[in-house]
Amino acid sequence: MDINQITIENADNKDFNRQENMLSASLLSIIVPCYNEKDVLPLFLEAIRPVRAELQSKGCATELLFIDDGSNDGTLGLLREYSTLGENIRYVSFSKNFGKEAAILAGLKNAKGNFCVLLDADLQHPPGLLPKMYDEMINGGFDSVAMYRNDRKKEGFFRRHFSSFFFKLLNRLSKLNLVNGATDFRMMTRTMVDAVLSLPELNRFSKGIFSWVGFNTKWMPFETGERPAGKSKWSFGKLVSYSFDAFLSFSEAPLKLCSWLGIIFCIVSFILGIYHLIKTLIFGDPVAGFPTLYLMMLLMGGIVLLFLGIMGQYLARIYIEIKKRPAYIIKETEKQE
Ligand code: UDP
Ligand code: MG
Secondary structure, three states: OOHHHOOOOOOOOHHHHOOOOOHHHEEEEEEEEEOOOOOOHHHHHHHHHHHHHHHHHOOEEEEEEEEEOOOOOOHHHHHHHHHOOOOOEEEEEEOOOOOHHHHHHHHHHHOOOOEEEEOOOOOOOOHHHHHHHHHHHHHHOOOEEEEEEOOHHHOOHHHHHHHHHHHHHHHHHOOOOOOOOEEEEEEEEHHHHHHHHOOOOOOOOHHHHHHHOOOOEEEEEEOOOOOOOOOOOOOHHHHHHHHHHHHHHHOOHHHHHHHHHHHHHHHHHHHHHHHHHHHHHHHOOOOOOHHHHHHHHHHHHHHHHHHHHHHHHHHHHHHHHHHOOOOOOEEEEOOOO
């Protein structure tokens, strides 16, 4: 089947799009965040073509929506070219790098489909799985099909243990219930996408948001492919700061910890005070205990600074949210016909 013929005449008509039971009228938006992916994009396009054709044969038309996250390697040039191929390929290009979370948000906001799927450009989320995910959505009646990695062994020892510790701790300290190895590779109905978009926060931890909005989700395992070209944009430092974002967005536990430790230290110092009072009354007041004094001062000073820091982190986020800056700025989109 010729992919050039894939068009949905009423793609702009939301009512038409949102009738999910009209299988023949399904439109799936494939959202692909790209940051400096010039090398891998041609391979991605080759890989996605047969998948789109297969989906079309199931009565599901597709649109490809690339989000150029401020690339500076010629990615945008490629996207401009693809958008003229007549294959229902669109793009949104940011004025600078705003991060993958902002790209996901822009993708969901600009998608026209009554189904959306998030897909990495680097083929690590195998595009070949889309028809299976779509079948699962339709036949299983799910609102969302989410993929989790079951091949963590491929990752380095340190990174693997760090991630699984992160998922466990976050689930325990927040009301979220994330599957270990959860990724952003996920298909959703329009209803769920609208729910996700109704959350206005700027500091977005999408995996948390997807879990928070609820809906009926099917979890499926997958093996990440090798990245055929280009390189990963995530350093260990970036991952650690991403984890901080997740905690601060979805858990008040660090703040509660401050209060609890404060209370414990108050009680301990009260008891110690009484102890010293009695001791002084009975044995007089020798100058001993000086080390205890300065050690306690050091410890308390350290703890107070640490928790001021934690409060500062929350405060900084409140400050950013309250400024209501946009999550991204669009510089360019495909030419409207
Ligand atoms: N990405 C993005 N903005 C960024 C970093 C990454 O849009 O600031 C995109 C990137 O182009 C890719 C996806 O997010 O399509 C996943 O990135 P990457 O492969 O670098 O992450 P990893 O697979 O190593 O977790
Ligand atoms: Mg990758």
